[in-house]
Amino acid sequence: MVGNIDQAKFELLVEVCALINSNYADGKALVSQIIESSSRLVGAEAASLLLYDPVAGKLRFEIALGPKKAELTGRLIDPGEGIVGWVVREGQSLIVNNPESDPRFSPVISKEVDFPTKSILAVPMKVKGNLVGVIEAINKTKGRYFLQEDQYWLELFALQAAIAVENARYLEKTSLELSYLSDKAQANSGWHNLIYASSAMAEKVDLVDRIAPSEASVLILGESGVGKELFAERLHRASKRAAKPFVRVNCANLPEPLLESELFGHVRGAFTDAYQDRKGRFEVADGGTIFLDEIAEMPLRLQSKLLRVLQQKTFERLGSSETVTVDVRIVTATNRDLESMVSAGEFRSDLYYRLNVLPLYIPPLRERKEDIPVLAEHFLKKAARETNKALRGFSDSAMENMLSYAWPGNVRELENAVERAAVMARQELVGSADLMIGGKGQDIDEFRGKNLRDAVNVFKTHFIRKSLELHGWNQTETAKSLDIQRTYLSRLIKELSIAQPKE
Numbered sequence: 001m002v003g004n005i006d007q008a009k010f011e012l013l014v015e016v017c018a019l020i021n022s023n024y025a026d027g028k029a030l031v032s033q034i035i036e037s038s039s040r041l042v043g044a045e046a047a048s049l050l051l052y053d054p055v056a057g058k059l060r061f062e063i064a065l066g067p068k069k070a071e072l073t074g075r076l077i078d079p080g081e082g083i084v085g086w087v088v089r090e091g092q093s094l095i096v097n098n099p100e101s102d103p104r105f106s107p108v109i110s111k112e113v114d115f116p117t118k119s120i121l122a123v124p125m126k127v128k129g130n131l132v133g134v135i136e137a138i139n140k141t142k143g144r145y146f147l148q149e150d151q152y153w154l155e156l157f158a159l160q161a162a163i164a165v166e167n168a169r170y171l172e173k174t175s176l177e178l179s180y181l182s183d184k185a186q187a188n189s190g191w192h193n194l195i196y197a198s199s200a201m202a203e204k205v206d207l208v209d210r211i212a213p214s215e216a217s218v219l220i221l222g223e224s225g226v227g228k229e230l231f232a233e234r235l236h237r238a239s240k241r242a243a244k245p246f247v248r249v250n251c252a253n254l255p256e257p258l259l260e261s262e263l264f265g266h267v268r269g270a271f272t273d274a275y276q277d278r279k280g281r282f283e284v285a286d287g288g289t290i291f292l293d294e295i296a297e298m299p300l301r302l303q304s305k306l307l308r309v310l311q312q313k314t315f316e317r318l319g320s321s322e323t324v325t326v327d328v329r330i331v332t333a334t335n336r337d338l339e340s341m342v343s344a345g346e347f348r349s350d351l352y353y354r355l356n357v358l359p360l361y362i363p364p365l366r367e368r369k370e371d372i373p374v375l376a377e378h379f380l381k382k383a384a385r386e387t388n389k390a391l392r393g394f395s396d397s398a399m400e401n402m403l404s405y406a407w408p409g410n411v412r413e414l415e416n417a418v419e420r421a422a423v424m425a426r427q428e429l430v431g432s433a434d435l436m437i438g439g440k441g442q443d444i445d446e447f448r449g450k451n452l453r454d455a456v457n458v459f460k461t462h463f464i465r466k467s468l469e470l471h472g473w474n475q476t477e478t479a480k481s482l483d484i485q486r487t488y489l490s491r492l493i494k495e496l497s498i499a500q501p502k503e
Contacts, residue, residue: 006149006153034049034135034161034164034165037157037161038135038137038154038157038158038161039137041153041154041157042121042137042140042146042150042153042154043140043141043144043150044121044137044138044139044140044141044146045138045139045140045141046137046138046139047135047136047137047138048061048084048135048136048138049061049062049133049134049135049136050062050077050084050133050134050136051132051133051165052088052131052132052133053076053427053428057079058076058077058078058079058427059076059077059078059079059084059085059088059133059134060075060076060427060428060429061075061077062133076427081106082104082105082106083096083099083102083104083105083106083120083122083136084122084134084136085104085106086104086122087122087123087124087134088124088131088134091124091126091131092124093121093122093123093124093151093154093155094120094121094122095119095120095121095145095146095147095148095150095151096119096120096122097118097119097120097145097146098119099117099118099119099120100117105117105120116139117138117139118139118143119138119139119140119145119146120136120137120138120146121136121137121146121150121151121154122134122135122136122137123135123137123151123154123155123158124158125158125159125161125162125165126158126159126162127162127163127166132162132165132166133162133165135154135157135158135161137150137154192229192230192233193230193378194227194230194231194234195371195374195375195378196368196371196374196375197370197371197373197374198368198369198370198371199370200363200367200368201363201368201371204231204360204362204363205234207360208231208234208235208238208360209234209238211235211358211360212234212235212236212238212239213238213239213240214358215329216357216358217310217329217330217331217332217354217355217356217357217358218232218235218331218332218357218358218359218360219295219332219333219334219338219355219356219357219358219359219360220232220331220332220333220334220360220362221333221334221335221359221360221361221362222333222335222361222362222363222364223335223364223410224335224409224410224412224483225365225409225410225411225412225413225483226362226363226364226365226410226411227362227410227411228293228333228335228362229248229291229293229333231360231362232248232289232291232293232331232333233246233291235289235331236288236289236291236329236331239289239329241287241288241289241329244285244286244287244288244289245284245285245286245287245288245289246285246288246289246291247281247284247285247288247289247290247291248291248293249262249263249281249290249291249292249293250293250294251292251293251294251295251296251297251298252293252294252297253294253485256299256301256302259298259299259302260302260305260318261278261280261318262280262281263280263281263282263302263305263306264280264282264305264315264316264317264318264324265277265278265279265280265282265283265317265318265324266278266280266317266318266319266320267317267318267319267320268319277317280317282309282315282324282326282328283324283326285326285328286326286327286328287327287328288328288329289328289329289330289331290328290329290330290331291331291332291333292306292330292331292332292333293332293333293334294333294334294335295332295333295334295338295355296334296335296336296338296341296347300346300347300348303347303348303351304348304351306330306351307348307350307351307354309326309328309330310330310351310354310355311354313325313326313327313328314326330355332355338352338356339352364407364410365407365410365411365414366406366407369403372402372403372407372414373399373402373403375411375414375415376394376399376402376414376418377393377394379414379415379418379419380393380394380418380421380422380430383418383419383421383422383423384422386422387422387423389422389425390428391422391425391428391429391430392428392429393428393429393430394429394430395429395430395431395432397431397432398421398429398430398431398432398434398435400432401432401435401437402414402417402435402437405437412481412483416470416481417435417436417437418430418435419470420434420435420436420470421434421435421436423470424436457496460492460496461496461498464478464482464489464492464493464496464498465498467481467482468493468498468500473500475489475490475493
């Protein structure tokens with residue numbers, strides 16, 4: 001404690017405390033303000049901020065200095081390592097004016113910072129006795145040494161800084177909780193958010209909003225996993241039919257007889273187990289929109305029935321001769337080349353032209369990499385909430401890995417990778433290894449001497465087992481993530497002799 005209050009220091013402390021407490025809603029701005037303010041307060045050439053990572057039980061450099069700051073930022077150190085490690089372990093401040101002769105000094109950290117260290121002042125940041133982090137001031141200006149007076153002022157500042165950091169964390173947690181509840185409520189209502197940052201996606205969203213008010217059929221094209229269903233949802237919600245039903249049907253999930261019944265309904269006795277009349281999806285969607293996903297998988301016989309609905313808005317239930325009339329807007333989607341299928345006689349040309357009135361192509365994720373960071377952060381927040389982990393984001397290497405990966409499975413694959421990484425992560429920042437993408441795959445020895453069919457089965461076995469492990473051996477969830485029917489997955493598990501390990 002100092003005997004006389006330095007009025008200039010006091011006024012500066014009030015100023016910087018006001019600054020940091022006005023910035024705690026922006027985490028990045030806050031830590032930058034803390035570092036700048038601590039340097040000003042004690043007259044240091046530089047300063048570092050380390051926050052305690054409760055998941056890893058270590059300190060993390062939030063902001064580092066010197067030419068190697070990119071490599072050091074995010075680096076974790078153990079309590080007890082270096083000067084700041086000692087401060088954490090002992091829970092008290094420390095002044096070291098001759099670091100190289102002090103056994104607590106870590107030359108490794110100093111070298112990584114690449115900043116000549118002549119004097120150090122390190123102060124713990126605590127709230128109600130709980131460690132938040134450490135402020136480390138380096139090198140008093142004009143070649144002077146840090147004094148007890150500097151320690152006193154920095155301890156006062158560290159108290160305010162710790163409260164600001166905790167407020168920021170609480171605000172972030174509350175924001176995430178509200179976002180989670182909002183997303184959950186929307187998911188429970190059947191709707192999903194379109195998350196994007198790229199101009200390519202902005203153009204598609206603008207196009208959807210312009211064509212939504214029309215009554216024309218829309219054909220959504222794009223690879224598997226790009227988010228075609230989300231665009232179908234937006235079309236409906238921006239249309240004049242928004243107050244009416246939006247009905248989804250995946251044409252690849254059901255064999256022909258069941259698909260016909262699902263779409264058009266049936267009457268009692270139409271087939272075995274048809275014990276009562278049942279409305280089809282077209283009747284349920286009357287007045288609204290029906291979304292037919294994987295339209296290329298629809299059998300030719302049903303294509304003619306669908307064409308009649310498009311042309312005349314009428315059909316008959318399975319087993320009935322009574323005509324049903326509906327008013328439904330049809331939105332379809334496929335990841336296949338329908339024009340080639342038409343040329344090969346696998347898809348009706350007249351139906352294709354009726355469906356393709358307003359084509360909408362959704363580009364793959366590798367062509368809109370600006371969307372990867374925002375999507376990854378969105379999925380991580382969701383996964384962090386579901387796994388009850390304090391995950392703050394991705395390391396630089398993890399983000400670089402995601403940006404350089406081709407994502408053959410597009411947004412669906414990205415979501416699965418982030419979900420997996422959230423389970424695997426042992427630190428607040430998800431690392432590149434946690435993502436498990438872009439690897440070399442299985443050892444080539446596993447395929448050596450095998451014909452193509454056997455090699456494919458080896459890959460299938462590994463891939464399906466990993467997917468089952470990821471979803472806790474829940475076959476329904478696994479089949480959904482693989483975009484296949486559960487019955488098909490069960491058959492593959494049996495054929496490939498994939499057994500769940502015993503506890």
